[in-house]
Amino acid sequence: MTSTLSATPSGTFSIGGDLPVTRLGYGAMQITGEGIWGEPRDRAEAVAVLRRAVELGVTFFDTADSYGPNVSEEIIREALHPYAEDVVIATKAGLTRTGPAEWVPVGRPAYLKQQVELSLRKLGVDRIDLIQLHRIDPEVPVADQVGAFKELQEQGKVRHIGLSEVDVDQLKEAQRTAEIVSVQNLFNLADRSAEALLDHATAEGIAFIPWFPLATGGLVKDGGPLEGLAKEHDATPSQLALAWLLQRSPVVLPIPGTSSVAHLEDNIGAANITLTQEEMEALTKAV
Secondary structure, three states, X not given: OOOOOOOHHHOEEEEOOOEEEEOOOEEHHHOOOOOOEOOOOOHHHHHHHHHHHHHOOOOEEEOOOOOEOOHHHHHHHHHHOOOXXXXXXXXXXXXXXXXXXXXXXXXXXXXXXXXXXXXXXXXXXXXXXXXEEOOOOOOOOHHHHHHHHHHHHHOOOEXXXXXXXXXXXXXXXXXXXXXXXXXXXXXXXXXXXXXXXHHHHHHHOOEEEEEOOOOOHHHHOOOOHHHHHHHHOOOOHHHHHHHHHHHHOOOEOOOOOOOOHHHHHHHHHHHHOOOOHHHHHHHHHOO
């Protein structure tokens, strides 16, 4: 593994065909308080993490209005505004908060539009690069929820539209209303329940953003497949988990999140790891 620490070796992907990002990104959920609620324990460290990520070549930052709520977007602005030309900020709307660790889907068009307007203000931008429907509200037609973002897109306030936690059928339903350029689902070495969606996204050239990418489950147990491979690559199990995601499909954009600069740097080390086909297959079959 090369000693140069940078996200750049992870390669690039062009979201929507016109928005290039470095594939190894950063998820900004953890720069808040416990239960993703309120201020982080160390706001200065959160700011330092974001700035260090940019220094290391990260250009894709994923957040949401509900992280805090509001806190994550506000810290991103504090740390990175005015944004470098190649920095892409993706955010989400569609989950409201009733307390720590509580998440309630709200997909009424008026609410979604309001939240996008607030995100524009909090992030300090005229247009959101990628707005994602955080969850489909079962009480509101999908066409109405996606249609709210489509209207904002037509007004120039949104560049691209994505979805979070959907299946292939829901993606296809949303595509009848607007172009969908990304999907964001739980996916990692230990939980591959969204594999069908990933394969579909790969075939269509849609970005697949795996959240909770570092979960490794029993793969890290003593004598497990990650332990041996980590030693061979002079790497950590987390780095191998990210490397596996990067090589699983060219549309995958992992967004490991952390509130620690040291942990960020460890994650970025995954960009320099190349797994052989045999190693990829061994990890894939290990679960």
